[in-house]
Amino acid sequence: MKFISTNGNANAVSFGEAALRGLAPDGGLYIPAQWPQLTESFVENIREKNLQEISFELSRLFIEELDSAVLRNIIVESVNFDAPLVQLDDKLHVLELFHGPTLAFKDFGARFMSRTFSALRENTGQDLVILAATSGDTGSAVAQGFLGVEGIQVCLLYPSGKVSHIQEQQLTTAGQNVTALEVEGTFDDCQRMVKQAFSDASLNEQLLLSSANSINIARLIPQMFYYLYGVAQLNEVEEPIFCVPSGNFGNLTAGLMARKIGMPTSGFIAATNANDVVPEYLRTGSFNPRASEPTISNAMDVGNPSNFARILHLFENDHHNVTQHIWGASFSDSDTRKAIGKVYEDFDYVMDPHTAVGYQAVMQYQRTNQGYFGEDSAPFIILSTAHPAKFGDVIESAIKQKVTVPDRLATCLNKEKQSILMENDYSNLKKWLLEKYK
Numbered sequence: 001m002k003f004i005s006t007n008g009n010a011n012a013v014s015f016g017e018a019a020l021r022g023l024a025p026d027g028g029l030y031i032p033a034q035w036p037q038l039t040e041s042f043v044e045n046i047r048e049k050n051l052q053e054i055s056f057e058l059s060r061l062f063i064e065e066l067d068s069a070v071l072r073n074i075i076v077e078s079v080n081f082d083a084p085l086v087q088l089d090d091k092l093h094v095l096e097l098f099h100g101p102t103l104a105f106k107d108f109g110a111r112f113m114s115r116t117f118s119a120l121r122e123n124t125g126q127d128l129v130i131l132a133a134t135s136g137d138t139g140s141a142v143a144q145g146f147l148g149v150e151g152i153q154v155c156l157l158y159p160s161g162k163v164s165h166i167q168e169q170q171l172t173t174a175g176q177n178v179t180a181l182e183v184e185g186t187f188d189d190c191q192r193m194v195k196q197a198f199s200d201a202s203l204n205e206q207l208l209l210s211s212a213n214s215i216n217i218a219r220l221i222p223q224m225f226y227y228l229y230g231v232a233q234l235n236e237v238e239e240p241i242f243c244v245p246s247g248n249f250g251n252l253t254a255g256l257m258a259r260k261i262g263m264p265t266s267g268f269i270a271a272t273n274a275n276d277v278v279p280e281y282l283r284t285g286s287f288n289p290r291a292s293e294p295t296i297s298n299a300m301d302v303g304n305p306s307n308f309a310r311i312l313h314l315f316e317n318d319h320h321n322v323t324q325h326i327w328g329a330s331f332s333d334s335d336t337r338k339a340i341g342k343v344y345e346d347f348d349y350v351m352d353p354h355t356a357v358g359y360q361a362v363m364q365y366q367r368t369n370q371g372y373f374g375e376d377s378a379p380f381i382i383l384s385t386a387h388p389a390k391f392g393d394v395i396e397s398a399i400k401q402k403v404t405v406p407d408r409l410a411t412c413l414n415k416e417k418q419s420i421l422m423e424n425d426y427s428n429l430k431k432w433l434l435e436k437y438k
């Protein structure tokens with residue numbers, strides 16, 4: 001199995017190379033060159049399989065260079081929490097993807113990526129240094145995902161004073177092989193310093209550097225696992241419509257990849273907040289990336305979704321083809337607050353703001369576009385991307401109740417913050433990296 005670039009001007013590479021490089025040398029994103037197919041019996045018997053079995057069989061299809069025993073071990077360590085499907089009514093289901101350590105679906109990608117990186121670097125005999133700029137959520141999933149993983153050092157840059165208290169606690173209290181650099185600057189400054197490090201030849205000769213950002217193919221593969229596990233938990237094998245609260249569109253792309261290999265599905269709903277470049281593209285055929293706007297579903301505040309290139313590639317750059325499989329809608333913060341209250345009233349269920357964007361999209365689909373995918377009776381599966389306790393203030397004002405904070409979040413809130421203050425200046429970062437990791 002080889003991986004090619006969406007830009008089409010780079011050599012096909014193995015999974016390991018695609019994973020450790022992150023971005024292809026021509027600036028494109030890696031995507032499988034061929035699409036292996038799930039067997040009929042896999043799909044027919046899917047309801048008898050658990051999440052780890054599904055995960056192992058899927059990863060085996062895409063990753064050839066790791067032994068089965070190594071791969072199995074990676075799955076056991078990384079997919080070590082559940083993704084239950086909760087039924088709200090006859091047709092409506094919520095797939096809860098927030099049962100991992102940082103209470104968001106990014107745990108799937110980060111945990112799997114960390115362990116595959118660790119297995120892949122064994123051949124080099126050198127420690128791998130993961131360098132990442134974070135504005136919040138990605139960093140905490142990376143910190144937790146790579147925590148204690150052998151042969152890997154993690155260095156996270158975040159903008160001082162510009163992440164939420166919970167996010168900062170999650171970034172700075174991990175310890176062990178994870179170091180948080182608190183940069184006196186903005187997120188863009190952090191990103192610029194990281195980019196400079198990756199393009200600095202002398203630094204790269206001395207350290208084995210890699211990124212862990214959301215465009216890495218090693219994060220998309222594990223995100224296919226739970227789509228199939230969602231199908232496996234339906235009352236019978238049906239072709240659900242998946243609704244995906246989206247920002248960078250990695251999650252939705254993983255669903256499209258699962259469809260490519262034969263997952264039963266009727267279609268996908270792309271749900272966004274005010275950052276609606278993709279729903280707009282679906283409606284009009286023109287893609288106009290722009291600066292992002294802040295919202296209460298802030299992990300989806302993306303104005304230029306990087307995985308859009310993969311989506312276009314999957315549908316051969318054909319707008320009509322894209323719209324056959326994806327329908328989109330966007331919602332304001334005030335509607336999202338109301339939706340959180342309504343879901344609580346109707347179903348006694350608490351949704352985080354991201355998931356509530358997805359809920360509204362399903363409601364709108366049913367009101368105005370039922371039958372769009374040619375399937376009137378398909379069940380809906382909303383991907384629930386985060387635990388409501390991560391957004392306590394918004395939830396409490398919407399449902400007039402306190403949200404219970406799970407232990408794994410409470411623990412990190414009580415730990416002492418440990419970060420290293422860093423001037424907004426690349427030469428300082430370079431000096432620090434060499435002193436610490438060489």
Ligand SMILES: *Cc1c(COP(=O)(O)O)cnc(C)c1O
Pocket residue numbers: 104105106137214245246247248249250251252299300354385386
């Ligand atoms: C990252 C994130 C999203 C958006 O996922 P994409 O793959 O970037 O589309 C949605 N909800 C939450 C809670 C997230 O952390």
